Amino acid sequence: MDRAGPNDIAFFSDKRYKNYLASTQAGAVILTGNDTEFYGGNALITDNPHLRFAEMAELLISSVTTHRVGIHPTAIVEQNANISKTAKIGEYVVIEEGAYIGDHVTIGSGCHIEQNAVIGDRTKIYSNVVVRYGCEIGSNCIIHPGVVIGSDGFGYAKDGAKWIKVPQLGRVLIGNEVEIGANTVIDRGALYDTIIGNGVKLDNLIQVAHNVEIGDDTAIAGCVGIAGSAKIGKRCAIGGQAGILGHLEITDDVQIAAASLVMNSIKKSGMYSANLKADDYDSWKKNAARFYHLDEMARRLKQLEKTVKQFINKG
Amino acid sequence: MDRAGPNDIAFFSDKRYKNYLASTQAGAVILTGNDTEFYGGNALITDNPHLRFAEMAELLISSVTTHRVGIHPTAIVEQNANISKTAKIGEYVVIEEGAYIGDHVTIGSGCHIEQNAVIGDRTKIYSNVVVRYGCEIGSNCIIHPGVVIGSDGFGYAKDGAKWIKVPQLGRVLIGNEVEIGANTVIDRGALYDTIIGNGVKLDNLIQVAHNVEIGDDTAIAGCVGIAGSAKIGKRCAIGGQAGILGHLEITDDVQIAAASLVMNSIKKSGMYSANLKADDYDSWKKNAARFYHLDEMARRLKQLEKTVKQFINKG
């Protein structure tokens, strides 16, 4: 609102910025009916200003960005790949046999879509993305540059000290309306599939290991690592740099704070944390040093309680 | 075992799934001699069912996945690059002068192999991998999509407040039977080389800084960061999101728990940890707040012990 001019539309959804309402130069403001008392200009009244702004911006931006149309002559499409006539395939893309590319799909330059992969209608894939063989992406998804889908899971059998690769035979199955951030990696399953539900939003540089399952409408922020066979419920929100250990289950509607490590299954909805906030180094150093004597401190406290109690009782 | 049909082979190596043995529809089961008492069907008996399964699956999968044969016409191979006639070079690959590509090597689409790089026999490199100049990869390695090998280390000299780049003159030398996960990065050495031993397994999105050395048969899970000149021993296992500070040494046969930070050299084999498990937010908040007073608590406890001792002695 503070930078908008007469040709801009602003939105108001955070009470902290209330005083901008009086002074904004915006041509119109999206706001709730309750907030109209603070504002005398052109108003678009709605229950959810942030959502209406998102929809409006989507309309405007889709008329600004241009896309290549059709199959670029440098794209290599193997026989028996099934590509919709309305799809837009970019420069230097490779699409292998048996792949299916749905209606109005966009695939950016330098992508590699391997054999029998499926890309659903209206899904948009940006540059240099790799979708390995047999993996399936639903419709209306957005896959940002550098994403790798369907790379091998990290699975080995031990032969003495040597690690022997266990072939990763599953796929990655991704639902509809999923967004995947730049350079994120989703491994294929070992025996069965890695599964990403509908409406899941993954930020950048996330690691999703083999056989992970992520429930519908869960959002995961950047740099999160999810170990093999972890099962995350629906509508969860996982903060940046959090870690989820393998072979555990997180129920629906769980929030995990940033940089927190989930080491056990979570059976009850709600918020969980394991993070400590940075302190000035001298203070931190003193307190952290004590951490390594916590068990001893606890024992001494217990002993002292006992000593005092005995002495008082005796006294 | 629970999903296998008469045309499938299953394996049994985890006692927890013992009751599936009686009911499995699998055509055959790989298991140990000790476990045959629970199972009356076709059995493949071995000491290490998981390993035998891995080997068998490898045989089967290698007949399923197809690979481009020869040098694809769109690949650009500079003069004086030495490419084996049995290598398979994919679409839009660039191979610079002096590079050596061994027998039966596979290089996926969009890779860039810079000058004088060496790729050993039977190594498989997936799409969009960059191997920078002079770096060497051994034989029988697997490099997943988006990996970068030989990017510059993060090295600067200070000139007042400015950081002046220190040219990174070393290489990355990778042994045999190494697997490197998608979007992992291994920086070249500053003066000498970054060294990855034989049989090392690196998961996705790992950062290996300049002059790191990783010993044979060490396995490192996703999102780990290893700072410059750290030296990691043989047969170590490092959990996901762990961090290793620079210029320290970890001996052989060390296990590091997930999300743990190694801040000092480790001279004794065994398991090490620095992680805290996520707790429900209200509990976590209360305990974490006390952490910042641990030093004061320790001093008060000591003082109280002294006071009580003096009083009792006096009494």
Place this chain on the structure above:
Amino acid sequence: MDRAGPNDIAFFSDKRYKNYLASTQAGAVILTGNDTEFYGGNALITDNPHLRFAEMAELLISSVTTHRVGIHPTAIVEQNANISKTAKIGEYVVIEEGAYIGDHVTIGSGCHIEQNAVIGDRTKIYSNVVVRYGCEIGSNCIIHPGVVIGSDGFGYAKDGAKWIKVPQLGRVLIGNEVEIGANTVIDRGALYDTIIGNGVKLDNLIQVAHNVEIGDDTAIAGCVGIAGSAKIGKRCAIGGQAGILGHLEITDDVQIAAASLVMNSIKKSGMYSANLKADDYDSWKKNAARFYHLDEMARRLKQLEKTVKQFINKG
């Protein structure tokens, strides 16, 4: 110094290696005037040996590495892209309309420079980098392979349980002399721009979210995650795997220790930490278990102090 021969130049800047000075076979050593007493060979005397070494190595390396000259015939350059005649554009590069590529710029194979992006003079971009539409990179920058600049920020409005994408309308603006490590991602701003100052150095696999601002000459090590709208000052140094929460401000000249989470604004220069060092597992386990009872311990300690005080006073 220990490995240099008569045709090598060594440098001496760390007193711990003083005894190498007497025995080095180097043809010459760069060192300070104060250190000449320990060394009788050919000397290059300077106040800052590491810096002089960096400059000298830069001179030598620039004559070793070769670069493609001109626009490679496989590069696709759209109409109305403005490319300097002295730029070097690599194989299979795509440059969209309206993009500006400055003098002596190098762009590696497989890069995609989208419409209206700007690449300043002498900037070097390695292979498979994506610079999305409208983003601007200054002069003398170095962008390592796999970097993504200008991907969408992670922004959604809630519509019941669903996340509705908020279009990301800002750009990424990067100053001069910036270096960005392999596979690092910098998201475009939501409404305004993400801003990276002059002389900033980013290591590999870093996540920079939408609307982050990073001040001049700040250096950030690998695997750091910076959440949306965080503002980091000038000349800061941020250790590997550190996390910075969103919508906070870090002043100039702040150092953050590795793997530490910044959860509040930092208004005073200096060093901050939140990391715990790995301990042997048995010790760690015992102490970590007590962490979850810290609040109870603190209450018991306080109660005991009170009990003792009352008893002594009564006595």
